[in-house]
Amino acid sequence: MKLLVVFLLVGTMMVLSEGFPEPEPGPEAKPTEGSEPETESADEDENSVVKRAAGCPFDWIGFRNDTERKIGAMKEQLAALANRQNNSEKWIEDLERKVIFSAATDGSGAVGPFNTDTILVYQTVMTNIGDAYNQTTGVFTTSVSGTYYFTFFYHAGREHPATLRLYKNEQLVARSHDHKGGDDGADNGGNAVILQLQKGDRVFVRLLAHTHIWAKNHITTFSGFLIR
Template sequence: MIVSICLLVFFGCGLNFAQPGDESYVSKTEFDALKEKLENLETKLRDTEIRQINSDSQIAELKNQGKLIIETETRLQDSETRLNNSENQIMDLRKKERTKVMFSAAAGGRGAIGPFKTDTTLIYRAVITNIGGAYSPSTGIFTAPVAGVYYFTLFHHTGKPYGTVLYLYKNNQQVIMTQNHKAVHETAHNGGNAVFLQLQPGDQVYVRMTANSFIWGGNYHTTFSGFLVSQV
């Protein structure tokens, strides 16, 4: 724009002061042609400026779109992560709901069990319930299949001429006991106990009868039971 104005001024001055035959003389036709060229040049320059502005706007818009795409992808990834976490939590809850562990077994037999010369693991052979299969009627041992809180009970029936001492063990640790002294005036005794235990997978729970103890195994008097209260 500045160049064209200067040239127009220059040529305008030339037209005003130069005369035909002078070297600086420019005819009106030549001047018009130059003026048209300058105008075309101005138009091209304006078009270039407009295209440049449009390009800058497009670049800025593309950058904004890129940011939006990145933000959208980030939000989608976060949503996918939350969805996966929710699905895993639902699966864990379903597994916990499906895990059922409970058993009841009686000492079995037609009569007296014991006395023995040494402490003996009491085997409850008459299985009443064994959902989950965690109790073994061949060893008398319950093995925890999952981590959780379990509830156990033991009851016994005994009579003359021996007393009874039963201990419930968690692995090698004595936890609770039930006991009756030798009957003197009574013909029989009954006893029992119960406990909540927090167990890990593989922990074992069982009952041991002390040496010289005696229980009555008939008619399902003496029992050992347990069940999973809640997984941890």
């Protein structure tokens, strides 16, 4: 029994000292034909890749191009609409800035003479674009600031002098006068002026005290318009 134990111990020590034999390498695995991963060709177009990735024959590139064309057309339409809006706004602005009026006295004969200076009222309105002239008071009230051109003309008989004065607010800016005549008959007179006005400024014509003008047949007029 002791002999058997000694034999087993000696054998075990020999195995440990020599080590376990290494397993022989097996044959290397050779790649089989067709087992390499499939690669895309360099000239494969984007549309084919998208089609294969989507797993369907839908033309994604054509869809994208068509969408881009539609978006481009919509952008052009929006630009055209914006341009039309700008033109409309400019047209409205220009229309709001148009101020033109022309009015004439109306009656059966002479206006005046009065004992005091009197604002001359031109009752018959031929033009009043912008509604700045008041045919009840005879006063033009500036609705748009800018440069204006004004004229006033009159007809007067020889039996009375005629004196008209144009005012900006209460500032005298222009006048016209006809002396009482003897044998020269009726006369015509007038004047014109360019004024720089602010919104709210008032322009009107006064008939000087103890003078007169002829009102019949629209022969005495007051006109004005916005230059710029």
